[in-house]
Amino acid sequence: MASVKEMDTYAKLWMKEAGSKLRASFETKLNIEIKTNPNDLVTNMDKAIETFFCDKITETFPEHRIFGEEGMGNEIKDLKGTVWILDPIDGTLNFIHQQRNFAISLGIYEDGIGKIGMIYDVVNDELYHVIKGEGAFMNDQRLSPLKEVSVSKAILSMNASWVTENRRIDPSLLAPLVRDARGTRSYGSAALELAYVAAGRLDAYITMRLMPWDFAGGVLLVEEVGGEVSNITDKKLDFLEGDSLFVSKPGLHKEVFEKYLTGNTSL
Ligand code: 2AM
Ligand code: CA
Ligand code: CA
Ligand code: CA
Numbered sequence: 660m661a662s663v664k665e666m667d668t669y670a671k672l673w674m675k676e677a678g679s680k681l682r683a684s685f686e687t688k689l690n691i692e693i694k695t696n697p698n699d700l701v702t703n704m705d706k707a708i709e710t711f712f713c714d715k716i717t718e719t720f721p722e723h724r725i726f727g728e729e730g731m732g733n734e735i736k737d738l739k740g741t742v743w744i745l746d747p748i749d750g751t752l753n754f755i756h757q758q759r760n761f762a763i764s765l766g767i768y769e770d771g772i773g774k775i776g777m778i779y780d781v782v783n784d785e786l787y788h789v790i791k792g793e794g795a796f797m798n799d800q801r802l803s804p805l806k807e808v809s810v811s812k813a814i815l816s817m818n819a820s821w822v823t824e825n826r827r828i829d830p831s832l833l834a835p836l837v838r839d840a841r842g843t844r845s846y847g848s849a850a851l852e853l854a855y856v857a858a859g860r861l862d863a864y865i866t867m868r869l870m871p872w873d874f875a876g877g878v879l880l881v882e883e884v885g886g887e888v889s890n891i892t893d894k895k896l897d898f899l900e901g902d903s904l905f906v907s908k909p910g911l912h913k914e915v916f917e918k919y920l921t922g923n924t925s926l
Contacts, residue, residue: 661720661723661741663767666774666775667775667790669719669720670765671777671786673711673715675786677708677763678763678779678781680707680708681704681763682781684704689702689755690703691755701751702751704754705728705747705748705751708747709728709745709747710731713725720741722740722741723742723743724740724741726872727745727746727872728746738771738898740769741767742767743765743766744768744876744898745763745872746763746764746870746872746873748763749764749849749872750846750847750848750850752847753847753848758782759783760846760847761782762778762780762851763778764777764850764872765778766878768875773791775788775790775791776788776791776795778850778851778876780851780854785854787802789857789879789880802857802880802883803859803884804885805859805885806909807910808908809911810836810839810911811839812862813841813862813863814841814844814860814862814863815836815843815863815865816844816846816852816861816865817833817837818845818847818866821865821866825867827867827903828867828891835919849869849874849904852866852877853876853877853878853880854880856877856908857880859884859908862907863906863908863912863915864905864906865904865905865915867903874896878896878904881906885909886908887906887911888904889905889912892923893916
């Protein structure tokens with residue numbers, strides 16, 4: 660079996676190389692296709708980056724499997740063995756419209772247990788990374804343990820669509836939370852929002868629907884610095900089908916479930 664250190668060294672190298680490819684792509688014309696609806700887009704670069712990782716991983720670690728958004732990897736029905744859970748571009752709409760606020764997201768799991776998490780903010784050259792139990796870092800800077808905070812002093816990250824009519828949660832549950840929080844933000848990249856919670860730039864992030872590649876890397880970062888991670892019914896995340904997500908500094912998690920999401924039966 661490959662050692663965690665070995666996987667970490669390669670993963671970092673490939674992240675940086677993939678980041679260079681993405682930066683270089685700003686000078687080229689993107690090929691943009693619609694996936695499930697006109698707001699769900701994929702570019703040639705999403706596919707190219709996933710293919711790049713698949714080629715490298717398969718060549719270096721032939722027995723490992725890959726669970727990626729664009730389907731270039733394996734068909735994954737369980738997390739046995741070593742699985743690289745990859746989102747080649749998290750925040751594709753930002754990548755297309757803004758050329759910033761997107762990231763490459765990677766989580767490496769062994770028999771379902773998270774070992775390595777990496778989120779690369781390509782444009783800012785900020786690599787958030789964690790080896791489980793060895794500390795979380797932004798580049799070479801160690802991230803500090805998260806401190807308790809209350810809703811009234813919290814900056815909460817949430818997509819505004821969840822406080823409009825939607826089929827996943829009653830917006831009247833979330834509206835009071837938005838009202839009581841010190842402020843709300845939305846970045847359009849779940850991976851970056853998780854990294855920001857780990858780095859203490861955000862106090863919480865809540866969303867109703869993500870896929871495993873959106874959160875596989877980020878939740879390891881948040882857990883490593885003492886943040887709390889669950890879905891919005893306070894259960895463990897589903898790493899095969901995807902889930903809702905609520906991550907926060909300690910303390911805030913309990914307060915939100917007790918005061919705002921009590922009796923929530925959404926999902
Ligand atoms: P993506 O850019 O990789 O598609 C935007 O708020 C965040 O939600 C991004 O992390 C985006 O990832 C993700 N996202 C977009 N559409 C989604 C969908 N249909 N299901 C789950 N996550 C989605
Ligand atoms: Ca997508
Ligand atoms: Ca994503
Ligand atoms: Ca993506």
